[in-house]
Amino acid sequence: MSLPPIDWTDATAEEALPQEKPLPPWEDPSLSILPALCSTLTGILRRPRSFFQTLPTTGGLGEPLGFALVVGTLGLLSSLIWQALLEGGLSESASGMLLTQTLRFLNTPKLIVGLFLLAPLLVAAGQFFLSICLTWAVRLTGPSETTFEAVFRVAAYAEAPMLACLIPLVGSLAAAVWGFWVLVIGLGQTFNLTVPKAIFALILSAVFQAMLLLFLLLLGGLFIFRGLSNFLFS
Template sequence: MSYIKTWKEVILKPAEFFMKMPTSGGYADPLIFAAISYIISWFLSILVSFSMLTMGGSESSFSDLKAISFILGVGLLLVFVSFLILSLIANLFYRALGGTGSYEGTVRFASYASAALVFLTVPYVVSVSVIYEMYLLIVGGMVVHNVSMRKSMIAVFLSFFLPSTIWTLVILFGFV
């Protein structure tokens, strides 16, 4: 897997990429792609954070990298778990809306949609990055599950906003 070639295809020609993407064949390549996207995003955000801290006169040093590396490891584990859980939820919504794709196909397109994470650290582009990732998820869902754009939008928004709403309510009202 060539990360840069795949990343360019996902970002520049998402419909073509998702049409060519196999919906089976294992989880390794897509999850590795997502991990690389996450690590690049993390690394760029660390650089931006350190540059902003040093510009502000902070005495933060690179000795903090030990703690930051631990956070990266935990974050990477959480990314994998969240991809798997959110893909399961999305797959259930796609099935309810008449989708024909598989859970593995859902994990695959959700992982490749993480290509947009790379732009999260670019100032003034964060919102565009999130919207573009949603677009990638919608297009991937359309292709993998063979549903209309409207149904794919519904599945994507429900699969991300419903769990977020539930967790927010749990945190706010202390149901844990």
């Protein structure tokens, strides 16, 4: 019987080690911003399963947040611009009257300027708010050891379909539907969830978001009420 080679134990140990997942192009320090952005968007939008299969669940929040800020802010501002530009054309047709009246409040100049300035802050706050509630939901429907960092990274890169907001009229709706499906795929590939479980996790997350938002509104109303009471009756 022949003896194993001298480096047999070393080779076995190397094979037993888990292979590190490659960084997405956006986090690759060797790439400049524009090529990294285009390559990442291409990977998410064309091959979402492959992208999220190889997406590391660790590596920090800064790079994914930066990606979400770029794409999410561009999508949000595009929606506002199209609403402002198309309001006049819609109001000339009877079929667009209802939509025009619905968008009229959003098209006030002061509100639009304010949203332009606050868009990055709104995108960042939305990412953290979604990720907190989605972490709770994934822990209930999938692995209980799911980390906030892992969920945040998936949710941030799932912002890629916001580019569809560049398309007038139907862009916002397409971005919402497409983004929902990309997030379903991302949760499924990253946390080994079936499609029904991933969809249920998103529904559960929406419930958590509504409950948390209601709690914050009630808490804010309570502080305002106490402040007015102290001012009026002190």
